[in-house]
Amino acid sequence: xxxxDATSDASALVATAAAQGFALFAAVFIAADASGGHxxxxxxxxxxxxxxxxxxxxxxxxxxxxxxATFASLLLRLASAGQAIPTTRIAPEMTGFGGAVLESxxxxxxxxxxxxxxxxxxxxxxxxxxRSAVGPMVIGFVAGACVLATGSLTGGSMNPARSFGxxxxxxxxxxxxxxxxxxxxGAALATLVHQHLVYPFPHSDDSPIxxxxx
Amino acid sequence: xxxxDATSDASALVATAAAQGFALFAAVFIAADASGGHxxxxxxxxxxxxxxxxxxxxxxxxxxxxxxATFASLLLRLASAGQAIPTTRIAPEMTGFGGAVLESxxxxxxxxxxxxxxxxxxxxxxxxxxRSAVGPMVIGFVAGACVLATGSLTGGSMNPARSFGxxxxxxxxxxxxxxxxxxxxGAALATLVHQHLVYPFPHSDDSPIxxxxx
Amino acid sequence: xxxxDATSDASALVATAAAQGFALFAAVFIAADASGGHxxxxxxxxxxxxxxxxxxxxxxxxxxxxxxATFASLLLRLASAGQAIPTTRIAPEMTGFGGAVLESxxxxxxxxxxxxxxxxxxxxxxxxxxRSAVGPMVIGFVAGACVLATGSLTGGSMNPARSFGxxxxxxxxxxxxxxxxxxxxGAALATLVHQHLVYPFPHSDDSPIxxxxx
Amino acid sequence: xxxxDATSDASALVATAAAQGFALFAAVFIAADASGGHxxxxxxxxxxxxxxxxxxxxxxxxxxxxxxATFASLLLRLASAGQAIPTTRIAPEMTGFGGAVLESxxxxxxxxxxxxxxxxxxxxxxxxxxRSAVGPMVIGFVAGACVLATGSLTGGSMNPARSFGxxxxxxxxxxxxxxxxxxxxGAALATLVHQHLVYPFPHSDDSPIxxxxx
Numbered sequence: 001x002x003x004x005d006a007t008s009d010a011s012a013l014v015a016t017a018a019a020q021g022f023a024l025f026a027a028v029f030i031a032a033d034a035s036g037g038h039x040x041x042x043x044x045x046x047x048x049x050x051x052x053x054x055x056x057x058x059x060x061x062x063x064x065x066x067x068x069a070t071f072a073s074l075l076l077r078l079a080s081a082g083q084a085i086p087t088t089r090i091a092p093e094m095t096g097f098g099g100a101v102l103e104s105x106x107x108x109x110x111x112x113x114x115x116x117x118x119x120x121x122x123x124x125x126x127x128x129x130x131r132s133a134v135g136p137m138v139i140g141f142v143a144g145a146c147v148l149a150t151g152s153l154t155g156g157s158m159n160p161a162r163s164f165g166x167x168x169x170x171x172x173x174x175x176x177x178x179x180x181x182x183x184x185x186g187a188a189l190a191t192l193v194h195q196h197l198v199y200p201f202p203h204s205d206d207s208p209i210x211x212x213x214x
Numbered sequence: 215x216x217x218x219d220a221t222s223d224a225s226a227l228v229a230t231a232a233a234q235g236f237a238l239f240a241a242v243f244i245a246a247d248a249s250g251g252h253x254x255x256x257x258x259x260x261x262x263x264x265x266x267x268x269x270x271x272x273x274x275x276x277x278x279x280x281x282x283a284t285f286a287s288l289l290l291r292l293a294s295a296g297q298a299i300p301t302t303r304i305a306p307e308m309t310g311f312g313g314a315v316l317e318s319x320x321x322x323x324x325x326x327x328x329x330x331x332x333x334x335x336x337x338x339x340x341x342x343x344x345r346s347a348v349g350p351m352v353i354g355f356v357a358g359a360c361v362l363a364t365g366s367l368t369g370g371s372m373n374p375a376r377s378f379g380x381x382x383x384x385x386x387x388x389x390x391x392x393x394x395x396x397x398x399x400g401a402a403l404a405t406l407v408h409q410h411l412v413y414p415f416p417h418s419d420d421s422p423i424x425x426x427x428x
Numbered sequence: 429x430x431x432x433d434a435t436s437d438a439s440a441l442v443a444t445a446a447a448q449g450f451a452l453f454a455a456v457f458i459a460a461d462a463s464g465g466h467x468x469x470x471x472x473x474x475x476x477x478x479x480x481x482x483x484x485x486x487x488x489x490x491x492x493x494x495x496x497a498t499f500a501s502l503l504l505r506l507a508s509a510g511q512a513i514p515t516t517r518i519a520p521e522m523t524g525f526g527g528a529v530l531e532s533x534x535x536x537x538x539x540x541x542x543x544x545x546x547x548x549x550x551x552x553x554x555x556x557x558x559r560s561a562v563g564p565m566v567i568g569f570v571a572g573a574c575v576l577a578t579g580s581l582t583g584g585s586m587n588p589a590r591s592f593g594x595x596x597x598x599x600x601x602x603x604x605x606x607x608x609x610x611x612x613x614g615a616a617l618a619t620l621v622h623q624h625l626v627y628p629f630p631h632s633d634d635s636p637i638x639x640x641x642x
Numbered sequence: 643x644x645x646x647d648a649t650s651d652a653s654a655l656v657a658t659a660a661a662q663g664f665a666l667f668a669a670v671f672i673a674a675d676a677s678g679g680h681x682x683x684x685x686x687x688x689x690x691x692x693x694x695x696x697x698x699x700x701x702x703x704x705x706x707x708x709x710x711a712t713f714a715s716l717l718l719r720l721a722s723a724g725q726a727i728p729t730t731r732i733a734p735e736m737t738g739f740g741g742a743v744l745e746s747x748x749x750x751x752x753x754x755x756x757x758x759x760x761x762x763x764x765x766x767x768x769x770x771x772x773r774s775a776v777g778p779m780v781i782g783f784v785a786g787a788c789v790l791a792t793g794s795l796t797g798g799s800m801n802p803a804r805s806f807g808x809x810x811x812x813x814x815x816x817x818x819x820x821x822x823x824x825x826x827x828g829a830a831l832a833t834l835v836h837q838h839l840v841y842p843f844p845h846s847d848d849s850p851i852x853x854x855x856x
């Protein structure tokens with residue numbers, strides 16, 4: 001076996017979850033200051049719904065994310081002699097609807113955590129800086145936990161671009177709809193719950209959430 | 215195998231422990247400001263014993279926790295076509311008494327860690343904010359360590375609601391008493407030791423422990 | 429298999445390393461304020477050599493550590509119907525001398541990390557509080573890394589009491605000398621290097637190292 | 643199997659990645675104040691290119707790193723009766739060119755993370771101390787993620803000295819060029835992107851980056 005397949009056994013699941021969690025932790029940490037770190041169309045969609053970034057920027061980010069995932073999959077195929085493109089797949093026992101529900105639930109958890117980690121509302125000013133330092137870590141760990149919970153059922157994508165790139169390069173476009181509909185609904189629900197139900201007061205103008213999102 | 219079974223082999227144990235630890239870290243982190251994050255009847259019981267929350271609130275929390283765990287198990291059964299409800303089970307070699315002792319010991323560790331992480335007594339004021347940031351992490355990691363230590367023996371529950379929900383949905387109510395008696399005794403002992411033996415001086419009125427518990 | 433055996437395969441090694449690392453992180457975190465958290469004779473020995481605790485206290489701590497490890501092993505034997513006492517063992521290919529060298533090297537890394545995490549010398553005052561928060565974590569992780577590196581060769585003990593307790597209860601006292609000689613030499617070397625070569629200036633009187641050690 | 647082989651299965655990959663990540667976290671943490679913690683020729687090369695350390699120092703560091711890795715491999719061979727020297731190997735399906743591309747990509751991620759963690763530019767002063775505390779952790783985790791991503795393909799070296807030492811002791815010098823060319827190109831690209839494209843303004847004179855690098 002060249003690369004682990006999360007649907008096959010428990011240790012492959014741990015490897016996949018750790019890789020995804022650690023890499024997301026690092027990606028959020030290193031990109032936070034420079035570019036805002038938009039690497040997930042579901043998170044970009046949530047930030048657009050919440051009014052944190054303008055729609056044209058969001059469209060540009062999403063296209064970049066899909067191109068980046070496609071290019072990375074192509075690089076992996078070329079470097080590894082045409083093997084091991086890690087597509088996300090629905091387990092045979094699952095329906096597409098069930099897969100979308102699970103992807104929606106895990107993406108809800110991810111996007112809600114992004115809001116808690118970077119929204120200045122809902123934490124006292126004294127905790128601000130230590131929360132910023134822990135934010136990228138908890139985002140990575142919640143992603144790892146979600147991969148462990150659903151990796152054997154849906155692959156634990158939570159990111160339409162992550163599912164899109166390998167699918168294009170491998171030519172296996174089955175169930176793509178699941179990996180778009182599920183995460184986007186989850187992201188929208190997380191925005192609704194965090195921004196309108198839990199912290200419904202108006203945005204401050206100097207919100208750092210615009211500069212630091214996944 | 216659809217989902218890992220912690221009693222079967224070491225890699226399934228790692229997957230289960232990491233999932234539980236990472237998810238608990240994230241859950242405490244995201245819920246701390248908004249609701250207090252009560253997700254475990256044993257912790258709620260300890261906070262009630264310690265005088266941090268009133269009894270009616272505790273009853274309401276416990277009912278919510280059992281309903282939430284049941285609903286999540288039902289969602290998993292429906293989404294995954296009726297498979298893979300992760301009940302906690304006592305290993306064949308174990309007695310129910312032995313299982314309750316182990317669940318009590320691990321819940322003691324978990325609840326004691328919650329007290330250290332969020333009780334303002336017992337740490338100097340200068341370390342307060344950095345301790346708050348690390349608190350959710352150490353709570354998640356102590357849970358992960360306890361699952362690794364006892365997962366193959368009792369499933370590593372430490373949470374009566376976590377054992378109750380899957381048991382109701384799967385119809386396998388065997389050994390439920392173990393997962394209530396063990397954790398509640400462990401939580402009571404942790405309260406006794408931390409609140410009365412280690413830090414026995416009176417509560418301050420502005421204790422943040424009421425707003426930030428698991 | 430009831431509990432993982434670190435010498436058998438890679439996933440058991442990961443389970444053992446994660447359990448040991450996470451538990452040590454939590455133990456240092458929760459015991460730091462209250463008791464100083466002496467749980468390892470090798471660390472207690474290092475602190476005595478470095479002049480941080482008086483000899484009678486160190487003797488008392490070491491006896492307590494050996495009794496605690498023995499009692500925990502007895503509890504595990506009784507609760508799990510007499511199985512699964514996790515003794516540390518030297519791999520068949522290893523000599524006792526080789527095992528002691530490896531235990532010495534890993535204990536050096538552990539004790540040196542304890543000095544860096546809690547010695548006020550060698551870090552600027554501005555970083556003090558954030559270092560304190562990360563200290564327990566890095567101590568846990570360095571222990572986990574050492575278990576991963578040497579678990580299949582010596583069991584990755586680094587703690588004479590941790591090897592003593594299971595050995596007494598299981599009656600398998602073979603190679604006990606390895607788990608005392610190796611760690612104590614490693615601890616002494618770490619004290620020599622950190623306290624006399626790297627930071628050789630005199631102790632400050634208000635050193636927090638006395639109140640917060642493993 | 644005496645020690646895990648990252649190219650063989652998923653749980654060995656997790657063990658290798660966790661060992662490398664945790665050990666790097668600890669190494670950066672404990673060496674930051676005292677020596678700067680140069681343990682990787684690729685990082686030393688990047689710091690030299692970026693003008694942070696003089697060339698003679700870099701040459702001295704690189705020779706020390708190669709000697710240290712060789713000595714550690716020799717110690718492991720002697721202690722473990724001549725087995726288990728962990729050389730890095732290219733998977734049979736891979737070309738040397740493909741391996742170098744992957745090593746370059748992962749070393750880019752590692753070195754870029756080192757720049758973000760320790761370069762005072764690109765973060766506001768208020769976050770400085772909490773970023774320092776998290777820096778060693780994110781460096782360790784990004785290394786762990788890279789080992790998980792490429793361990794089954796190239797061994798996930800990212801460090802020429804780490805590949806050189808075991809190769810010399812085991813006598814298996816095949817593909818050494820891959821582990822020098824790939825990481826050095828990745829390190830140079832990370833320097834180019836971070837120091838000249840993302841944060842192109844001039845260096846401050848009191849840059850702490852010189853005292854705290856991997």
